[in-house]
Amino acid sequence: MIAGMEDARNARSDERRDAAMTEKDRDTCALVETTDVLIIGAGPAGLWAMFEAGVIGLRCVALDALDRVGGQCTELYPDKPIYDIPAVPRCSAQDLVDRLLEQCAPFGFPIHLGQRADALERVGERWRVTSREGRIFDTAAVMIAAGNGAFEPQRVALPEAASLEGRSLHYAVRQAERFRGRRVLIAGGGDSALDWALALRGIATHITLLHRRANFRAAPATAAAVKAAEQAGQIDFVVGTLDALHETADVLTGARVKTLEGERELAFDELIALFGLVPDLGPIAGWPLDARAGRIPVDTSNYETALPGVFAIGDIALYDNKQKLILSAFHEGSLALRKAYAYAFPDRQRTHVHSSYDTALQKKLGQPTA
Numbered sequence: 001m002i003a004g005m006e007d008a009r010n011a012r013s014d015e016r017r018d019a020a021m022t023e024k025d026r027d028t029c030a031l032v033e034t035t036d037v038l039i040i041g042a043g044p045a046g047l048w049a050m051f052e053a054g055v056i057g058l059r060c061v062a063l064d065a066l067d068r069v070g071g072q073c074t075e076l077y078p079d080k081p082i083y084d085i086p087a088v089p090r091c092s093a094q095d096l097v098d099r100l101l102e103q104c105a106p107f108g109f110p111i112h113l114g115q116r117a118d119a120l121e122r123v124g125e126r127w128r129v130t131s132r133e134g135r136i137f138d139t140a141a142v143m144i145a146a147g148n149g150a151f152e153p154q155r156v157a158l159p160e161a162a163s164l165e166g167r168s169l170h171y172a173v174r175q176a177e178r179f180r181g182r183r184v185l186i187a188g189g190g191d192s193a194l195d196w197a198l199a200l201r202g203i204a205t206h207i208t209l210l211h212r213r214a215n216f217r218a219a220p221a222t223a224a225a226v227k228a229a230e231q232a233g234q235i236d237f238v239v240g241t242l243d244a245l246h247e248t249a250d251v252l253t254g255a256r257v258k259t260l261e262g263e264r265e266l267a268f269d270e271l272i273a274l275f276g277l278v279p280d281l282g283p284i285a286g287w288p289l290d291a292r293a294g295r296i297p298v299d300t301s302n303y304e305t306a307l308p309g310v311f312a313i314g315d316i317a318l319y320d321n322k323q324k325l326i327l328s329a330f331h332e333g334s335l336a337l338r339k340a341y342a343y344a345f346p347d348r349q350r351t352h353v354h355s356s357y358d359t360a361l362q363k364k365l366g367q368p369t370a
């Protein structure tokens, strides 16, 4: 692709977007990010779709509700080996994600993390997606690669928990320093809970780890380190479950805990609840896409949904004989992107050039041209 031609294409795309804008939109224009394809979800399906967007010459932006890319691979089984990726006899799930990121890196497309797509709106012939966090994306096509939904923390099931969230009740640790000089209760028995119990030693003034069983669901080495820290008096470990949270003048002061022996009071300033993540399709389930049990029906010739220019790929796509496999997600993304091209550039005919012969692509990828 000659640079001038690409500029002209982008200018035409911008013209179409501008025509679709209302006056109010123009006022908020600075807040709107414009692209050819918006990819919702940066799991394997979304990351591969980013690469394919770059290959066929589309601009692309991705977002993910989580604060890191990789979807299920990173969240659920990073260290497990995968054996069924073509031409890759064995790699860990995290390794696969790292390789996908490396593959799409030359295009420099932005990935907005910690952004959950909440609203979908038709604006002229384009789509507008708004995130829960307030970002607005104006796009010719939408690629829903949302897997089983956005992973959300499993919350404390007590009525008083909601009002404490974001103040003294935390579902993730963004900055360890936030807990300096505080008495902290960490609830949970998985890797995250144990890792943070260990990491906050020397930062928090007191750490109590609360888990419903004496055994942990964590890596044996981490569990052994926690037991050693308990014996050294660095961490208190309590077997039990939260029964009530106590507040005085809107300030968290402690909790009543149910243990095998009965009830017990614990005093602390901050509660970090790390019970794991649960997938939640959230507002996408309410988009007019005929979602069934959290999955979106598609046309298998191009993975388009019932809405023109809105595609569903990866685990979220629903069709006869669909297999929830990374291999299938790659195929679906490749076909969907080619149809998405027609929405971004309806007046252009795309000619396919194999990557082995595509010198323009090779340049974009920073490779010596063949």
Ligand SMILES: Cc1cc2nc3c(=O)[nH]c(=O)nc-3n(C[C@H](O)[C@H](O)[C@H](O)COP(=O)(O)OP(=O)(O)OC[C@H]3O[C@@H](n4cnc5c(N)ncnc54)[C@H](O)[C@@H]3O)c2cc1C
Residues within 6 Å of the ligand: 040, 041, 042, 043, 044, 045, 046, 063, 064, 065, 066, 069, 070, 071, 072, 073, 076, 077, 081, 082, 083, 084, 115, 116, 117, 118, 145, 146, 147, 148, 149, 150, 151, 281, 282, 284, 313, 314, 315, 316, 324, 325, 326, 327, 329
């Ligand atoms: C334990 C385990 C082992 C597996 N082993 C294999 C294997 O060996 N081989 C194989 O092929 N497959 C395997 N799979 C399946 C494979 O991981 C999935 O098929 C694959 O992850 C699907 O990719 P995806 O991108 O469609 O969805 P996901 O990986 O689920 O990614 C979806 C992403 O979308 C984000 N998201 C969702 N909703 C929103 C929203 N509204 N806004 C913003 N972001 C959102 C999520 O946060 C998530 O990051 C395994 C799965 C598990 C659980």
